[in-house]
Amino acid sequence: MQIFNTRRTDNNSFKNLGLASLFLSIGCAAAPALAAPPSAPSAPNMVDGSDSGSSWTDNNTKVTKPVFSGTAKPLAFIELFAGQLPAGVAIAGPNGQWTVNPSLTLSDGTWTMTARQTANGYVSAVSNPLTITIDTKAPIVTVPDMTPATDFGFSSSDNITNTIHPSFQGTATPGTTVNLFNTTLSNTAPIGSAKVSAQGKWVGATSFPSGTHSYHAAAQAVDLAGNKSSLMGWLPLTIDTDIPATSPQAPDLLAASDSGASQSDNLTNITQPTFTAKAEPKSIVKIYGFASEVALYGTQVADSNGVATVKTTAPIPDGYFNVYSIVTDVAGNSTGKMSDSFVIQIDTTPPFKAGPAVLFDVSNSGLSGDYVTNVNTPIVGGVIGSDDSADLTVDFFAGVFHYTAKTKVPTQVYKWQVQAPTLPDGLYKILVTNLDKAGNTSVNDPGTVLIDTSKPKVAITSPVNNTVLNSISAITGTASDLTSGLKKVELVLKCDDNTNRYWDGAYFNTGKAVLYTTITGNTWSCLSSLPKAGQMPAGTCTLTAQAIDDAGNVSTIASISIGNATPQNVGVSSGLGTSQAGIARDFTATYLDTNGAADIAECDLLIAPALQTAGTLTGRYYGGKLYLVSDNGQTVLGGYAPGSAKLITNSQGTLDCSKTTVTVNGNAIIIHWNFTPSAKFVGTKKVYALVIDKQAAQDGWDASGDWTVTSPASAAAQVPSGYRS
Known part of the structure; x- marks a missing residue:
C-alpha cells in the first residue's frame, strides 16, 4: 500500500503535500471510518509584551509585529491572518497552546486578526476575530499654562502664585494622557496628569513644595499605544508662600491730583485721583477709602524702589474720606495689616457765578x-x-x-x-x-x-476839487469805519478870504457852522441848502468833511476848493525846433482846468509868424472832434474824431487825425497834434496854445516857442494826399 502525505482543504478534499510515499502490505481487514474536521481555534490574543501603552488588554500598540497566542488541538498546524493577509504560522504544543511571531509588518491602522488550525489532515473554520490598532505616531501637546484660577496675586497670567497646588491647562491630541513634570527637579516622576478631552483640551492639578522657589513646568502627552510626545514647556513659574516682611505705610495724594490753589491740602475736585504708597518692592498695593463703607479705589504693583502709584478706578463722590492701603506680594501673600490712614475731601461743586461784566x-x-x-x-x-x-x-x-x-x-x-x-x-x-x-x-x-481806536475815513465825492459853485447840485461823499460804526459826518463850507465866514445853510455868517448830513451805509449827503448865484463871495471857498464814529474817533479832514477858477495853458512840451516842409511834426500841448477836465470846452494850437487869424496852421479840439482853421481864419475844416483815418488840409499844411491823440489826465487834457507843413509854410513860426472852459473863461493865448520850417532838400514838397474839407 502507498501512503501519501496529504491534508484536507477548506472543502474537505485532499491535497498532496508532496511528501515521500510509503508502501505497506496490509491484510484485507476493513478500513476504519474517516476523522471529523477540527473546530476553529480560539480567537488570537495579543501577548502582554506586544500590547504597548498604559493597558496590556486594550489591543492598542505601537509594535508593528505584535505576538499573538491562543489554544487549539495539540500539535495542530496554526495559521495567523491579518485581514486576508497571512501573518505567520506555528505548531500547537502538546497542551494545545500556540504562539505566533508574525512575519508580516503591520502598518498604522485597525486590523482584524484571525487564526485557523489543521489537524488530522483537516482544516478548521476561521476563529473569532480580534480587532487591534497599530499606532506608531507620537501625539502633540502644547506648552502648559497656569490656569488663571490658581495664578493668585496681582496678575492671573504672570505664573507667580502662593498655592503649592497650581493647575495647568493646554491642548493635546484628543484621547491622550498628559503628564506634567517639574523639570527643575532631578527626578522624572510626574507631578500631575490629566486626560485630554475629545476637543483636545486638558486641565491638570499639580503639587509643589512650600516656600519661595522658582520652577519650570513641562508637559508630555502619551497615547493609548504608548507613543510619547516631546517634552514641551519649560514654563517658568514661581511658588511663593512666604508672608511679606514689610508693613504698609500710609498713602498720600499725588500732587498732580491735589487740585486747587494748594497741592498739599488734600482738597481736590478730581474724582479719580492718584495716590502714592511705599511698600515692599514688587508688592501689590491696594488703596481703600472709607466713609460710611469701605471701597477699593485701585491696585498697583510697587516699583523696584517700593513706590506704588495707584489711580482710582471709579469716581469718588463728594465728601470726606479716610484713605489707607493694604499690601500683598506678587504671589498674593499679605501681612493682614492695613496702613495708617489720611483724610481727603472731594469737592466738585462749582462756586457762585459772577455777574455780567x-x-x-x-x-x-x-x-x-x-x-x-x-x-x-x-x-x-x-x-x-x-x-x-x-x-x-x-x-x-x-x-x-x-x-x-x-x-x-x-x-x-x-x-x-x-x-x-x-x-x-x-x-x-x-x-x-x-x-x-x-x-x-x-x-x-x-x-x-x-x-475801536481806528479813525473813520471820509471823502467828498461830489463836487470834485475846484468845482465852480454854480455847477454844484448836491454835495455827497463816502465814509467808513471798520469797527464801531459811523455816528455822524460834519460838513463845513468856509470862505477863503480870511473873513471867518461860514455857510450856515442860508447865509455866509461869521462863526463856524456845521451843515446837516444824512448817512446811508457808507455814503453821506448834505441836507442843507447850498449858496445860490450871487451868494458866492469873490475868490474860492473850502468845503471840509469830517467823520465821527460811535467810539468818538474823529477822521482826518477831507477838503476841496470851490470857486470859479479859469482854465490855464500849461504849454507845449514837444515839437518846437526845426524841421523841413513836407515832413510831419508832433506837438504835445497840455490844457488845464482846475475845475476838472470835464469843464474844458475847447483846446486850440495856433502856429503862425505872429498872433493872427488868417494864413495859420491852427488845430482845434471841440466837442470831441478835431478841426483845422481855414485860410481865411473865419471858418473851420474837418470835424473828425481823434484817431480816425482823416486828413484835414489848408494851404499851410495838413492835420493828420489818425496820429493826433487826446488824453484826459485828471484836470488836464493832453493833445498830441500831428501837422505836416506845406512848402508855403517855410519860415520861422510862433506856437500858441489856448484853452476855453464851458463858462467861456480863458486865460488868453500862451506863446510856447518857435518852430522853423525849412525848404525841402530835394524836389518841391508835395502836399500829402488826403481829404480836403
Missing part, C-alpha cells in the same frame, strides 16, 4: 451804556456772591485774540473790577471765571465791549 463810565468814550469805547485798556467790573472763591480770571475773546486779567474778590464787598491789558480793536466777549479752593470753576454769562 460791565464797562465803567470812566472808560466809555462813546455813549454811556453802549459798551463802545476807544479806550483800549478799559476798566470792567461786576458783582459776585459770597462763597469760598479764591480768584477771578477775566478773559477777553475777539476772534483769534485772547487776553486775560486776574483779580481777587474782596471778602466783604463782593464786587470786583479789573483793568484789561492793551486790547487790539474788535468786539470782545468778556467771560469771568470764578475759581474755588478745590479748583472748581464757574463761568458767568458773557458781557461785551467793543474796542
Whole structure:
C-alpha cells in the first residue's frame, strides 16, 4: 500500500503535500471510518509584551509585529491572518497552546486578526476575530499654562502664585494622557496628569513644595499605544508662600491730583485721583477709602524702589474720606495689616457765578451804556456772591485774540473790577471765571465791549476839487469805519478870504457852522441848502468833511476848493525846433482846468509868424472832434474824431487825425497834434496854445516857442494826399 502525505482543504478534499510515499502490505481487514474536521481555534490574543501603552488588554500598540497566542488541538498546524493577509504560522504544543511571531509588518491602522488550525489532515473554520490598532505616531501637546484660577496675586497670567497646588491647562491630541513634570527637579516622576478631552483640551492639578522657589513646568502627552510626545514647556513659574516682611505705610495724594490753589491740602475736585504708597518692592498695593463703607479705589504693583502709584478706578463722590492701603506680594501673600490712614475731601461743586461784566463810565468814550469805547485798556467790573472763591480770571475773546486779567474778590464787598491789558480793536466777549479752593470753576454769562481806536475815513465825492459853485447840485461823499460804526459826518463850507465866514445853510455868517448830513451805509449827503448865484463871495471857498464814529474817533479832514477858477495853458512840451516842409511834426500841448477836465470846452494850437487869424496852421479840439482853421481864419475844416483815418488840409499844411491823440489826465487834457507843413509854410513860426472852459473863461493865448520850417532838400514838397474839407 502507498501512503501519501496529504491534508484536507477548506472543502474537505485532499491535497498532496508532496511528501515521500510509503508502501505497506496490509491484510484485507476493513478500513476504519474517516476523522471529523477540527473546530476553529480560539480567537488570537495579543501577548502582554506586544500590547504597548498604559493597558496590556486594550489591543492598542505601537509594535508593528505584535505576538499573538491562543489554544487549539495539540500539535495542530496554526495559521495567523491579518485581514486576508497571512501573518505567520506555528505548531500547537502538546497542551494545545500556540504562539505566533508574525512575519508580516503591520502598518498604522485597525486590523482584524484571525487564526485557523489543521489537524488530522483537516482544516478548521476561521476563529473569532480580534480587532487591534497599530499606532506608531507620537501625539502633540502644547506648552502648559497656569490656569488663571490658581495664578493668585496681582496678575492671573504672570505664573507667580502662593498655592503649592497650581493647575495647568493646554491642548493635546484628543484621547491622550498628559503628564506634567517639574523639570527643575532631578527626578522624572510626574507631578500631575490629566486626560485630554475629545476637543483636545486638558486641565491638570499639580503639587509643589512650600516656600519661595522658582520652577519650570513641562508637559508630555502619551497615547493609548504608548507613543510619547516631546517634552514641551519649560514654563517658568514661581511658588511663593512666604508672608511679606514689610508693613504698609500710609498713602498720600499725588500732587498732580491735589487740585486747587494748594497741592498739599488734600482738597481736590478730581474724582479719580492718584495716590502714592511705599511698600515692599514688587508688592501689590491696594488703596481703600472709607466713609460710611469701605471701597477699593485701585491696585498697583510697587516699583523696584517700593513706590506704588495707584489711580482710582471709579469716581469718588463728594465728601470726606479716610484713605489707607493694604499690601500683598506678587504671589498674593499679605501681612493682614492695613496702613495708617489720611483724610481727603472731594469737592466738585462749582462756586457762585459772577455777574455780567460791565464797562465803567470812566472808560466809555462813546455813549454811556453802549459798551463802545476807544479806550483800549478799559476798566470792567461786576458783582459776585459770597462763597469760598479764591480768584477771578477775566478773559477777553475777539476772534483769534485772547487776553486775560486776574483779580481777587474782596471778602466783604463782593464786587470786583479789573483793568484789561492793551486790547487790539474788535468786539470782545468778556467771560469771568470764578475759581474755588478745590479748583472748581464757574463761568458767568458773557458781557461785551467793543474796542475801536481806528479813525473813520471820509471823502467828498461830489463836487470834485475846484468845482465852480454854480455847477454844484448836491454835495455827497463816502465814509467808513471798520469797527464801531459811523455816528455822524460834519460838513463845513468856509470862505477863503480870511473873513471867518461860514455857510450856515442860508447865509455866509461869521462863526463856524456845521451843515446837516444824512448817512446811508457808507455814503453821506448834505441836507442843507447850498449858496445860490450871487451868494458866492469873490475868490474860492473850502468845503471840509469830517467823520465821527460811535467810539468818538474823529477822521482826518477831507477838503476841496470851490470857486470859479479859469482854465490855464500849461504849454507845449514837444515839437518846437526845426524841421523841413513836407515832413510831419508832433506837438504835445497840455490844457488845464482846475475845475476838472470835464469843464474844458475847447483846446486850440495856433502856429503862425505872429498872433493872427488868417494864413495859420491852427488845430482845434471841440466837442470831441478835431478841426483845422481855414485860410481865411473865419471858418473851420474837418470835424473828425481823434484817431480816425482823416486828413484835414489848408494851404499851410495838413492835420493828420489818425496820429493826433487826446488824453484826459485828471484836470488836464493832453493833445498830441500831428501837422505836416506845406512848402508855403517855410519860415520861422510862433506856437500858441489856448484853452476855453464851458463858462467861456480863458486865460488868453500862451506863446510856447518857435518852430522853423525849412525848404525841402530835394524836389518841391508835395502836399500829402488826403481829404480836403
